[in-house]
Amino acid sequence: MARINYIELPASDLAAVRSFYASAFGWQLTDYGPSYAATTTGTVDLRLQGDLSEATAMPLPVMQVEDIEATQRAVTEAGGRISKAIFAFPGGRRFHFLDPNGHELAVMQAD
Template sequence: MGLPNYVELPAADIAAAKTFYADVFGWGLVDYGPSYACTTTGTVDVGLQGDPDEASKAPLPVLPVTDIDAALAAVIKAGGQIVRPIFAFPGGRRFQFLDPNGNELAIMQADD
């Protein structure tokens, strides 16, 4: 597993968040439906999650892997608590978990 390549931020007002980050940092954000937008630089990108049913409570680091099933098994074996089982999204699959201190993280595998 690598270091985070993505950070997802909860954004109850996604329009305001998009405007803010564009104005402050000049970020170009790509919309993926009405409640999600993200940068697509290919380095460390930022996603804005506007759906309150999908958003984490705090910023969500996302770590890339090449084998999501092995990563899931490793998280479970190490005592991580799965809060969202593996699911598909445009561009890949991911799952979310809590570490022993209650921090929420996600692991994703990009589509080939």
């Protein structure tokens, strides 16, 4: 069963927004390269995408699954439209899709 794993926010000033969440909520964020940081609580986490060429315009819910290929097939068979094909990132692989109302979501599978 898939669950929402994290919400990814675009971060035009990664250092400032990282500092904001740390100061306002006491969250510790781990850096994953120069343009990405995330909380790692094991529940629903917050991720900050500082590379705006990779960021979505709106918050991006990301669901974690065990079988990314099977999930991609299920998404398309259910009427979803793939907006970004499966790609690798540090820690796993993911793809993006649009639901029938045009909302963008992502699915990831951890390494």
